[in-house]
Amino acid sequence: MEVTEFARISGRQEYSESRGESINLLLSNSKDSQLLFKTESRGFDKEELVERTTATCTVLKRSSELAIDAFDFKTNRDILLSGIGLYAGRDGADYEVDVEILQSTKSLFKRKLTVPSTGNAKPFEVLVNEPIFIRVGVDYSVSALSRGYIDHYGRVSALVCTEGNVTFTFSHNLQSRYTVPIYGQIATLYFRY
Numbered sequence: 001m002e003v004t005e006f007a008r009i010s011g012r013q014e015y016s017e018s019r020g021e022s023i024n025l026l027l028s029n030s031k032d033s034q035l036l037f038k039t040e041s042r043g044f045d046k047e048e049l050v051e052r053t054t055a056t057c058t059v060l061k062r063s064s065e066l067a068i069d070a071f072d073f074k075t076n077r078d079i080l081l082s083g084i085g086l087y088a089g090r091d092g093a094d095y096e097v098d099v100e101i102l103q104s105t106k107s108l109f110k111r112k113l114t115v116p117s118t119g120n121a122k123p124f125e126v127l128v129n130e131p132i133f134i135r136v137g138v139d140y141s142v143s144a145l146s147r148g149y150i151d152h153y154g155r156v157s158a159l160v161c162t163e164g165n166v167t168f169t170f171s172h173n174l175q176s177r178y179t180v181p182i183y184g185q186i187a188t189l190y191f192r193y
Contacts, residue, residue: 056087
């Protein structure tokens with residue numbers, strides 16, 4: 001499509017409420033006109049994952065309503081949290097889990113799902129509906145309330161993990177029974193920055 005056709009079809013000014021900025025679409029039919037779109041990146045383009053564990057062990061873990069796996073974390077820069085990774089079910093058996101991401105007492109994401117038995121130690125990725133904006137220096141919590149047999153468990157986790165130029169600092173969540181900052185069922189965090 002040529003610039004003049006684009007100007008004829010959409011020659012108006014739009015306002016983006018979500019970003020609080022105007023996007024200038026006013027174009028002239030002149031050959032001297034220039035497109036007034038920003039060409040630089042808006043950020044949050046690169047998707048990464050941070051692995052909390054450096055080793056995985058095979059265990060027969062039976063989860064119940066009382067077994068909450070959780071940890072708290074904060075980052076050194078703003079990110080979009082796009083998912084978490086949980087270890088899979090045992091020997092062909094799926095398990096049910098309630099996953100929640102909180103900031104203080106405010107629930108940012110909550111989902112009940114079935115984690116399949118995959119036969120390997122690779123974490124099962126649970127995607128959030130819409131990526132969650134994580135602000136630098138603010139504490140967030142990730143929890144998983146599981147019912148069933150879990151085949152793998154992460155151990156020898158670091159309290160501080162860096163991926164790309166984002167540093168995550170993990171700390172103990174008081175509700176957690178089995179997961180602590182250095183081991184547990186919640187293996188990875190998926191994010192954009």
